[in-house]
Amino acid sequence: MNPSRFQNPVFVAIDTPDLDRALALAKAVGPHVGGLKLGLEFLTARGPEGLAAMAKLGHPIFADTKFHDIPNTVAGAAREIARLGIAIFNIHASGGEAMMRAARKAAGEGVKLIAVTVLTSLDDRDLDAVGQRGTAAEQVVRLASLAQSCGLDGVVCSAHEIAAIRKACGKDFLLVVPGIRPAGSDLADQRRVMTPREALDAGADILVVGRPITGAADPTQAARAIAESLHG
Numbered sequence: 001m002n003p004s005r006f007q008n009p010v011f012v013a014i015d016t017p018d019l020d021r022a023l024a025l026a027k028a029v030g031p032h033v034g035g036l037k038l039g040l041e042f043l044t045a046r047g048p049e050g051l052a053a054m055a056k057l058g059h060p061i062f063a064d065t066k067f068h069d070i071p072n073t074v075a076g077a078a079r080e081i082a083r084l085g086i087a088i089f090n091i092h093a094s095g096g097e098a099m100m101r102a103a104r105k106a107a108g109e110g111v112k113l114i115a116v117t118v119l120t121s122l123d124d125r126d127l128d129a130v131g132q133r134g135t136a137a138e139q140v141v142r143l144a145s146l147a148q149s150c151g152l153d154g155v156v157c158s159a160h161e162i163a164a165i166r167k168a169c170g171k172d173f174l175l176v177v178p179g180i181r182p183a184g185s186d187l188a189d190q191r192r193v194m195t196p197r198e199a200l201d202a203g204a205d206i207l208v209v210g211r212p213i214t215g216a217a218d219p220t221q222a223a224r225a226i227a228e229s230l231h232g
Contacts, residue, residue, distance in 0.1 A: 008034030009200060010226055011062055013178070013210030017045030019053060025214055026057050032223035035060035035087065037208050051084050060087035062176070062206070066116055068092035071102035078103040078113070088112040088176070088206075090156055093143035100150035112174060114154040115147035117161070120179035137161050141168050148173055154205070159194030162202040171203075178208040182226060196226050 010033045014022045026036055036059045042050060043063065055061055063086045067074045074091060081089050091103050093115035100115065107113050117140040118127070124135050132139060140161040145168050147155055154174025157165055162175055177199050196207050209226060216222035 008032075008227065009205060009207050009230070010196070010223070011035040011037045011060075011176075011206050011208050012213050012223065013037040013039060013064075013208050014054075014214060015039040015041045015210060016214075017041050019046050019050050022046075022050070022054060023057070025219060026054060026059065028220045029213060029223035030057065030059060032220070032227045033059070033213075035062060035206070037062040037064055037210075039064045040066065048084055051086065055085045062086070062088040062208075063090075065089050066092055067103065068095045069099070071099045074099050075102040075106035079106040082107040082111045086111060088114060090114045090116055090176075092116045093147045093152075093155065097146060097150055100147060100152060104151040112153040114156060114174060114176055115143065115152050116156045117143040117147075118158070120158045137164060141165060144169055144173070159199040159202055159204060162199070162204055166203050174205050175203065176206040176208060177204040178210075180207045180209045180212075182212050182229070195229075197229050200230055 012029050012033045014025055014036055016022050022042060036054060038054060038061060063081055065081060067077050068091065074095065089111065091100065093100065104113055118136045122136060127136055127139060140157055141164050144155045144165045148169045154176060156176045156178060158179055159177050165175060180194065180196050180199055182195055199207055213219050213222045
């Protein structure tokens with residue numbers, strides 16, 4: 001087992017703008033997950049105060065910020081988000097080397113900084129449509145290697161690119177994998193997906209699970225079932 005893995009690798013994606021609902025969901029699933037992923041919808045609606053309220057629950061927080069701007073602007077944003085007691089936040093690797101190095105320096109060493117490679121809602125045709133030549137897998141490895149060279153702790157990637165990134169970046173590079181869907185789940189807008197057990201066996205460190213838990217009739221039971229599937 002990768003020594004960098006969390007005891008419970010499941011981070012539940014809480015993407016509602018409603019703070020009361022976010023708190024209720026976090027409390028309901030807390031015993032069965034390893035952390036909380038707060039997305040742009042929540043962060044835009046609730047800001048630092050919302051993050052502080054969620055942090056009081058005691059779970060590690062992944063702030064899914066996806067910063068992408070000129071180096072100075074991203075450095076300023078990185079400095080501020082790192083002060084809020086979060087465990088992880090992210091930037092877009094496609095912002096380039098200077099931007100990533102500036103963010104790393106500004107954030108300091110007390111928080112994990114990871115990069116978005118290729119969004120899991122995109123496939124090869126989507127990349128071709130915006131002028132990106134080559135496959136999604138090739139672009140992911142290219143950006144992951146660049147992020148590592150800039151001192152970042154890891155990347156967000158599809159489960160299907162885990163093996164290639166491990167080969168390029170080694171076993172200690174943190175791999176955060178969204179697009180996780182239990183067997184039989186609706187894929188919704190995700191295209192490059194995998195089950196929790198498959199992704200963990202492939203070498204993922206953190207599994208981000210959203211709608212299969214938060215959209216379930218019983219989120220507590222859904223989170224429990226996923227946790228049990230990882231230990232079965």
